[in-house]
Amino acid sequence: MELDPLHEDRPEETGASLLRQCIGATAKTAGIAACISLAGTLCGVVAFFLKSGQQLPEIPKEGFTASETEMSAFGNLIMIGGSLIVSLIAFYYLFGFSRKARIAERQQLPGMLTGALQRLEGYFKLWAVLLIIFIAFMILSLISGILFSGAGA
Amino acid sequence: MGIAVYLQFLMQQEQEQKESRIFHPPDPQDLTIIQISRWVKLIASIGFALGGIVVFTMLFQGAAILQQTAGILPVQVSGIYSILVITFFVIFFITALLLFYLHRSATLLIQGIREKNKTLQAEGFQHLKKFFTLTAIIGLLQLIANISTLWN
Numbered sequence: 001m002e003l004d005p006l007h008e009d010r011p012e013e014t015g016a017s018l019l020r021q022c023i024g025a026t027a028k029t030a031g032i033a034a035c036i037s038l039a040g041t042l043c044g045v046v047a048f049f050l051k052s053g054q055q056l057p058e059i060p061k062e063g064f065t066a067s068e069t070e071m072s073a074f075g076n077l078i079m080i081g082g083s084l085i086v087s088l089i090a091f092y093y094l095f096g097f098s099r100k101a102r103i104a105e106r107q108q109l110p111g112m113l114t115g116a117l118q119r120l121e122g123y124f125k126l127w128a129v130l131l132i133i134f135i136a137f138m139i140l141s142l143i144s145g146i147l148f149s150g151a152g153a
Numbered sequence: 154m155g156i157a158v159y160l161q162f163l164m165q166q167e168q169e170q171k172e173s174r175i176f177h178p179p180d181p182q183d184l185t186i187i188q189i190s191r192w193v194k195l196i197a198s199i200g201f202a203l204g205g206i207v208v209f210t211m212l213f214q215g216a217a218i219l220q221q222t223a224g225i226l227p228v229q230v231s232g233i234y235s236i237l238v239i240t241f242f243v244i245f246f247i248t249a250l251l252l253f254y255l256h257r258s259a260t261l262l263i264q265g266i267r268e269k270n271k272t273l274q275a276e277g278f279q280h281l282k283k284f285f286t287l288t289a290i291i292g293l294l295q296l297i298a299n300i301s302t303l304w305n
Contacts, residue, residue, distance in 0.1 A: 015271030022278040029282050033289035040292050043299035050303065110182065117185040124192040131199050 020113070024105035027116065031098030034091050041087035048080050086130065093123035183266050186274065190262040193281075197256035204249060211241075247291070254284040 100116035103109070211218070219241065223234045258280035265273030 015275070019271040019275045019278070022275040022282070026278045026282040026285065029285040029289065033285045033292060036289050036292035036296060040296040040299055043296055043303060047299050047302045114182045114185055117182060117189060121185055121189045121192060124189060124196060128192050128195050128199075131196060135199065135203075 020105050020108075023101055023113065023116075027098040027101035027105070030094050030120075031102075034094035034098065037094075038087055038091040041084060045080055045084055048076075086126075089126060090123060093119050093126060097123065186262050187266055190259040190266075190277070193255050193262075194259035197252050197259060200248070200252040200255070204245075204252065207245070247287070251284060251287055254280045254287070258284065 097116050097119035100112050100119060104113035104116055219234060219237045223237055226233060258277045261273050261277030261280065265271065265275075265277060
């Protein structure tokens with residue numbers, strides 16, 4: 001980006017203005033990403049419920065009792081519900097960041113910009129916590145797999 | 154004697170830093186950007202570690218895993234194995250690119266705060282913008298796939 005000749009002798013202002021512009025541009029893209037992501041999740045949830053409501057041919061579930069089949073269906077429901085909740089929380093943080101940052105950039109409100117950045121922090125904190133939980137589950141299932149295969153042998 | 158003078162100098166420096174923090178408190182915006190970069194760096198690090206595990210697994214068991222996957226797919230067409238291999242590489246490289254943007258953004262933000270360089274911080278946010286652009290494209294593809302599922 002070229003330096004504004006009126007502010008060439010004040011690089012701090014140029015840098016601060018460039019930073020505000022970049023945060024504003026990031027906020028705009030983040031808002032679009034948040035809306036698309038939520039729309040995709042909602043479509044997926046609707047598709048799941050519509051497809052599960054359809055009449056499917058009876059497939060004999062050899063080796064599985066009726067209660068086990070019901071449990072796996074319940075598990076799918078839990079997963080869909082969980083992904084919807086996570087999407088909604090992520091949308092709240094990301095869209096909140098987008099809205100506040102754009103207002104702060106237009107009206108030059110540093111306090112609101114800090115609030116917007118706190119929403120962005122919350123968004124990344126959410127995904128970091130989910131990743132850690134996912135890794136913890138992976139390790140637990142690995143350990144239980146090793147223990148049960150050892151007990152079975 | 155020399156050690157006592159050195160210790161006195163260190164304590165004086167610490168006192169001056171404390172006073173400086175009282176009269177010039179850190180900018181809350183800078184503190185928030187530091188927190189953002191820490192969480193982003195954590196996500197990127199975990200992502201790179203998981204990516205390394207995937208690479209290691211696929212190097213030794215990749216062919217068997219992809220052949221098993223090709224076998225259990227509901228759609229059976231000729232060349233499904235090659236399609237799976239290409240799909241795996243595309244997903245892998247897109248994920249690597251996302252993690253690269255996150256890592257670069259975190260590095261630039263922290264460096265910008267340390268050197269009080271707003272241009273570096275701006276560059277960090279530009280990498281975050283690229284991350285969100287790629288996320289939006291992936292979200293759009295997911296949306297199209299879900300809509301096509303709804304219509305079928």
